[in-house]
Amino acid sequence: MSPPMGPVCARCPVVLGASCCEVKEDERLATLTRSDVERIAEHTGLSPRRFVVEEYLTEEETAGYEARRPLYRGYFRRAPVRLTLAIRAGACVFHEKGRGCGLPGDVRPVACRLYPFERWPDGSWSVQMGRYGDLDEARAGGDACLAVEESTSMDEVLAAFRTTRETIESLGEQLAEEARAHGRG
Numbered sequence: 791m792s793p794p795m796g797p798v799c800a801r802c803p804v805v806l807g808a809s810c811c812e813v814k815e816d817e818r819l820a821t822l823t824r825s826d827v828e829r830i831a832e833h834t835g836l837s838p839r840r841f842v843v844e845e846y847l848t849e850e851e852t853a854g855y856e857a858r859r860p861l862y863r864g865y866f867r868r869a870p871v872r873l874t875l876a877i878r879a880g881a882c883v884f885h886e887k888g889r890g891c892g893l894p895g896d897v898r899p900v901a902c903r904l905y906p907f908e909r910w911p912d913g914s915w916s917v918q919m920g921r922y923g924d925l926d927e928a929r930a931g932g933d934a935c936l937a938v939e940e941s942t943s944m945d946e947v948l949a950a951f952r953t954t955r956e957t958i959e960s961l962g963e964q965l966a967e968e969a970r971a972h973g974r975g
């Protein structure tokens with residue numbers, strides 16, 4: 791689940807074999823808020839059932855999800871259901887092979903725009919995945935991000951996406967707000 795946000799995302803499927811908008815059989819894509827769904831439906835004219843999948847979780851799973859990912863606090867308040875992007879032929883329904891995301895940047899789910907950055911329970915920001923430090927291993931192991939593999943610090947990862955810490959933090963605030971609103975129904 792990702793934003794092809796820059797040249798690194800265009801090279802990623804070539805170097806690593808797949809981008810983060812492509813998934814293996816048991817994998818899921820970004821979590822959607824109601825705001826994401828409304829924005830995408832309005833832009834594409836598609837009914838949400840064409841691009842949204844509902845995943846039912848146990849109480850323990852929803853509590854664990856919110857504890858691990860503080861930007862989603864309040865998301866499950868109304869129902870233990872995670873909305874996520876539908877998958878077609880091993881990739882997000884909006885993924886266009888060789889071209890990346892078919893949605894304009896400001897229409898994409900906020901979680902996609904934020905990926906691979908994540909705010910942790912202690913308030914710090916980093917990336918969601920570990921770094922293999924070896925492209926062959928990253929290709930074989932999966933769940934790798936080329937920007938992370940080619941960087942040695944958070945600042946370098948930000949630079950690879952041509953973004954800034956401020957932009958990422960502000961997207962995080964937007965996500966936290968929309969996740970709370972999602973939970974209020």
Ligand code: SF4
Nearest residue numbers: 791792811882891902
């Ligand atoms: S909406 Fe776009 S960026 Fe997000 S997973 Fe789908 S194709 Fe990738």
Ligand code: SF4
Nearest residue numbers: 792799802810935936
């Ligand atoms: S894994 Fe990283 S580099 Fe690759 S497409 Fe996703 S965000 Fe871009």
